[in-house]
Structures are given as structure tokens and as C-alpha cells.
Amino acid sequence: MNDIVLAMRARGIKSSAVRELLEFSKNPDVISLAGGIPASDLFDMDGIDDALGAILRDEHRDLFQYGLTEGEAGLRQQIGNWAGTLGIPASPESMLITSGSQQGLDLVARVLFDQGDRVLVERPTYVAALQVFQFIGARIDGINGGPDGLDLDQVERELKRGGVKAIYLTPNFANPTGYTMPLAQRVRLVELAQRHGCAIIEDDPYGQLRFGGEAIPSLLSIASQQPGGNRTVCYLSTLSKVFSPGVRVGWIVPPAALRPPMAVAKQAFDLHTSTLTQDIVARYLASGRLASRIEVLRTAYRTRRDALTKALRDAFGNDLSFNEPEGGMFLWCRFARQVPAEKVLEAAIREKVVFVPGNAFYASDPERDTLRVSYSMLGEQSAEEAARRLKRAWDAVVRD
Structure with missing residues (x-):
């Protein structure tokens, strides 16, 4: 029996590294810096409930x-x-x-x-x-x-x-x-x-x-x-x-x-x-409601960015550099000594913290000492613990 032959465009297409890392995030013991996802604790559930309730009450069958x-x-x-x-x-x-x-x-x-x-x-x-x-x-x-x-x-x-x-x-x-x-x-x-x-x-x-x-x-x-x-x-x-x-x-x-x-x-x-x-x-x-909700998000994400940048500085000193954006959800980081982020990720998974290695974001010739971390889901204590775990992973790779 012959196997089904894939179209040329479907051969070699790989799953997103981000999507694969989300599987680790489902483990409650893992702190995820990987997902570019909005904070679910900041969803406007009252506003969503009002909109859904009105639809169901009015029986809009169309x-x-x-x-x-x-x-x-x-x-x-x-x-x-x-x-x-x-x-x-x-x-x-x-x-x-x-x-x-x-x-x-x-x-x-x-x-x-x-x-x-x-x-x-x-x-x-x-x-x-x-x-x-x-x-x-x-x-x-x-x-x-x-x-x-x-x-x-x-x-x-x-x-x-x-x-x-x-x-x-x-x-x-x-x-x-x-x-x-x-x-x-x-x-x-x-x-x-x-x-x-x-x-x-x-x-x-x-x-x-x-x-x-x-x-x-x-x-x-x-x-x-x-x-x-x-x-x-x-x-x-x-x-x-x-x-x-x-x-x-x-x-x-x-x-x-x-x-x-x-x-x-x-x-x-x-x-x-x-x-x-x-x-x-x-x-x-x-x-x-959206305008006021956006203000809630801006305040929360500023606080979470500040918490993670402080935690990373305290944990890494000069061993990690990163930008400090005026918005969004991400820090773009670089390990010192050209240490490959993929190697650090292997150790980080053992420490129960995950991030996205930077090579995933390049079509070719990636800069392998880079990584993306997200602060959108982190409170202050989680940020501090994530930074400590990430530093332990870095130390383990550097020792080897």
C-alpha cells in the first residue's frame, strides 16, 4: 500500500517553538516566560458576561x-x-x-x-x-x-x-x-x-x-x-x-x-x-468599557515589566542584557559569553522555568545567545522566582 504524499509546501514545515513550549506551561509547577499571551486574570469578565447575557436574553437566532x-x-x-x-x-x-x-x-x-x-x-x-x-x-x-x-x-x-x-x-x-x-x-x-x-x-x-x-x-x-x-x-x-x-x-x-x-x-x-x-x-x-480596560492592562503590564526587569538584574548582574520596552509583553535578552539559549533552556526545563530561544524568530543565521521572555502573566513573586530558576539554569550550563 502506498503512503499519501504530502504537497511540497507541507514538507519540512515545523510547529512553532512557542506553541510546543506552551505544553510545559500547563504544569502548575512550571513558571512560563514563553507564551506571548495576555493575562487571563485581567480579562473583563463582567463586560463579557453582559455582552453574552444580552445575546441570550434577546434570542438573536440570526x-x-x-x-x-x-x-x-x-x-x-x-x-x-x-x-x-x-x-x-x-x-x-x-x-x-x-x-x-x-x-x-x-x-x-x-x-x-x-x-x-x-x-x-x-x-x-x-x-x-x-x-x-x-x-x-x-x-x-x-x-x-x-x-x-x-x-x-x-x-x-x-x-x-x-x-x-x-x-x-x-x-x-x-x-x-x-x-x-x-x-x-x-x-x-x-x-x-x-x-x-x-x-x-x-x-x-x-x-x-x-x-x-x-x-x-x-x-x-x-x-x-x-x-x-x-x-x-x-x-x-x-x-x-x-x-x-x-x-x-x-x-x-x-x-x-x-x-x-x-x-x-x-x-x-x-x-x-x-x-x-x-x-x-x-x-x-x-x-x-474597552478604554478603561486598556488602562487596567497598561498599569498591570508596566508593573509586571518592572518586576521582571528588576528580578533579572538582581539575579544575573552583567550575565544577561535586555531592552526595557515602553509597552507590549516582551523583553528581548542576550546571554553573556555567547552561551546558546537552547542549552540554557534544557537546564531551565529541569528547573521548571521556560522561555523561547531566540533562534525561533530568525528565518536564517540566528543569533543563538538571544531569548525572548514575557512578563504578561507574572506577579512580583513569580518574577523573582523565575529569575532565580533561570540563573540556576545558566550557572549549570556555564559550569559544564
Whole structure:
């Protein structure tokens, strides 16, 4: 009997290292610094209960039917209203509702890329974006970056080489680095992309989790102010980090010419996002509770960032360096002496603490002494204990 033969694009595709490490997190004795997940203790359960209760009381049977591929009009209006208060130009007619922004990224890739087309990404970048681009058959080229943004001279050189369909980045509190792209760089990047006929995929799941500094206009906002409006930026966002990841509701605001083919791609993918969860989110947004909930999240995450950075400094001294972001969920760290993070992880698992080695976030040539840690789920005592366990793991590797 012959075995079923996988498609070429499915061969060699690996599970996300982050998803695999989440299995360890289910052990109550393990302290996880691995997951990029919002704090479940900060979910607005009263607001969710109000929205669900209203749906059940009013017997909205239509919410259990098929819906519009583009998303329900009421939700698109509520998201448009909210986005407008943030300076993000997102009218109901310009957006598509997606089953989380991860689906939005997949739809953009399906519409834009043919086999072998080039996509430029930050080094390092979001691991699930790498999975999408690899699965679609795009060629991934890394662009060097740091706390001051991307190397735009390198971007320009790559654009001049040709074949670049899109540039993917997370300009606000990037995953995994926590870096934020300065305004001047955003303006120049939009200009470069427009000049070379290249799309920008702006992934913005963390922008509302700013707890320090001043907000910076989105790439979408900058592109929309150009003559002829936005012809470049595909803006992706989600409610996963500020409301609930379980509802799987995100949205795309693409250039107008890309919206129809993206709607067709979504029809082929899942017909539409759940009408029930769309209505839950629409009712929650209409209640006006989100703004105050975001303030709760900002305060909590600032406190948790401070607790973890202090604990790591106390435990490691000069043996670990890291950034200190003004928002988001992550610290991007580097071990001293070029000690590989994967080796430290093996020892850390024995100490019952887990993190994500940095090599997972590179398409090629990873910097193996790097690691990502998340503070979103940690209280002060957990942060201190996590740092102590991580230091014991480091010491064990260095001794060997």
C-alpha cells in the first residue's frame, strides 16, 4: 500500500517553538516566560458576561446563522469608531473582519505572493509570520534592526535588487524584541515602498499596550495622507491582546484594490468569522468599557515589566542584557559569553522555568545567545522566582 504524499509546501514545515513550549506551561509547577499571551486574570469578565447575557436574553437566532464574509456591519462600525479615536483611518467599508489577525496575515500572503516572491522581514521577527511565508512559498530575506528601527538603507538596496512583493513588520513593541519604529523611519519606509511598488504588511497587535512614551502614527495613517491615499499598507490588528484571544476577532485595512480579492480568499478559507463572537465584540465595544480596560492592562503590564526587569538584574548582574520596552509583553535578552539559549533552556526545563530561544524568530543565521521572555502573566513573586530558576539554569550550563 502506498503512503499519501504530502504537497511540497507541507514538507519540512515545523510547529512553532512557542506553541510546543506552551505544553510545559500547563504544569502548575512550571513558571512560563514563553507564551506571548495576555493575562487571563485581567480579562473583563463582567463586560463579557453582559455582552453574552444580552445575546441570550434577546434570542438573536440570526447570530447562529451564516454571515457576511466581510464581517458584520455593526462590528465594522464599532471598530471603525474605536480606531478613529486612535488616529487610525479604518472605515467600515475599508476593512475586513478576520478570525484573528493571524488569519489576516495568511490572507494577505495568499493574495500577494507567488512561489519564490521575496518578502523582507525584521531580524528577528514574529515566528508565526515566518510560518505563513514559508508555507506560501515566499523567499524570506531578513533586514537588520534594533532599538532605533530598521536598517532602511538595507531595505532600499533590497528593493532595488527587485522581486520584493512586501515588507512585513510590527512597528509597535515588536514580537519578539519589544522595539518600536521611530516616526521618521516610518515616513521614509512608506516613501520607499510607494516608490518601488511594494506592499507593507503592518502588524499591530500591541499598539494599545503602550505604558510609556508618546504614541506614534501608524504606517497606515502616514500612507493615507499621501497623494492618492493609501496604496501600500495592509494594516492588521486584533482584539486578542486587549479583550480576549479566544474570540478570534481581528481585522484588515488593505489598499482599496486588494480588498475584493482578500474577501474572495476569505470566502475560500472559512466563509466568514463567527457571527456569535463578532456580536459579543460589537456589544462590548458599544458599551464603552474597552478604554478603561486598556488602562487596567497598561498599569498591570508596566508593573509586571518592572518586576521582571528588576528580578533579572538582581539575579544575573552583567550575565544577561535586555531592552526595557515602553509597552507590549516582551523583553528581548542576550546571554553573556555567547552561551546558546537552547542549552540554557534544557537546564531551565529541569528547573521548571521556560522561555523561547531566540533562534525561533530568525528565518536564517540566528543569533543563538538571544531569548525572548514575557512578563504578561507574572506577579512580583513569580518574577523573582523565575529569575532565580533561570540563573540556576545558566550557572549549570556555564559550569559544564
